[in-house]
Amino acid sequence: MVLRNFLYLNEQILDSYLSAIEGYIPTKVTQTTKETNSRNAGISGSCKAISGGIGKNKSNEIETLMEVEISSASKVQKLITYLSEESEVPFFEYMDESSWKMLNRDEVVEFMGNIRFSKLKEITTAVSELEKLSTIFQDFSDKPLIDNKTLKTLQGIKSLNSLQKGNEIPCVLSFGDVKDYKVVCYLDESCFNVEQENFIGVVTILCKIQKKVEKGNSIQLTDIFKTFREMPLNREQRRSMPSKKQLETPKEFADVIKGPAFVVAPIAIYN
Secondary structure, eight states: OOOOOEEEEOHHHHHHHHHHHHSSOOOEEEEEEEEEEEEEEEEEEEOSSOEEEEEEEEEEEEEEEEEEEOOHHHHHHHHHHHHHTTSOOOEESSOOHHHHHHOOTTOEEEEEEEEEEOHHHHHHHHHHHHHHHHHHHHTTOSSOSSOHHHHHHHHHHHHHHHTSSTTEEEEEEEOTTOOSOEEEEEEEGGGBSSOGGGTOEEEEEEEEEEEEEOTTOEEESOOTTHHHHTSOOOHHHHHHSOOTTTTSOOHHHHOEEESSEEEEEEEEEEO
C-alpha cells in the first residue's frame, strides 16, 4: 500500500471523476460490527471418578452500527484502483522523446519532479516578506527600511498579481536536470492542505493531460491582461482601449514555457 502525504487535493474534480465511474457520489458509509458472547448453562454434578456438565451453550450477538465519512485520501486510492483495472496509471519521474510520444490528451498520469510557482507569484511573495520586514524594522529605527518611491513600486507589483485570473496559481514541474518536457498546471488556492511556502520542492502530481505543447510552440505561464484582450468590445470601445502591445505581460513576469510541454488538470499533489 502506498501512503501519501497530500499537499494539494481538488476534491471537486475527484468527486466528478468518481461519480462518472460509480454513478453516484458516496459521502458516508455505515460499518457493522458483530460481537458474540457465549456461556454454558445446565446441570453439573461430580463424583469420585467422574465430573462434568449437562446443558447447552447460549450465545448473544451484539451488533454495532457506525457511520463514517469517506476521506479524501481513500477517494484518491479508489480512483487509482478503478483506473488500474484496465492498466496501471503511468508514473514518470523522467521524460524523454519515447515517453512523450506515448502520452496522449485526456490520460490520467502521475508525474514526479520539482515544482515551482510562477515568477510573478514568487516575486509577489518576496515583496510581501520585504514589507513585513520593513514593518518590523521600523519598531527599532526611526529611519524606514523602504522609501516611499520603492514602496509604491512594490505595491504595484502586488497589484499585477491580483490581476491573475480568479484564485488560480500557475505552477510548473520539471524532471530533474531534463531541460525540456515541463508540466504546466494551475492550482486552486482553496485546495491547498499545507501553507504555500511548504509546498515547493519534489512532489508527485496525479493529473489529467489537457493538451500537449509541441516543440516550436510555447505557453505563457502568466498572462495578466488576457481577460482584457478578450473582452467583447465594439469598434469605438476598442479605439479607447490601450494597444495590444500595452496589454502584454512584461517579459520579466511572463514566464514563457517552451514546448515540448504538458498542460494538465491537477487532481492531487503529494509526497
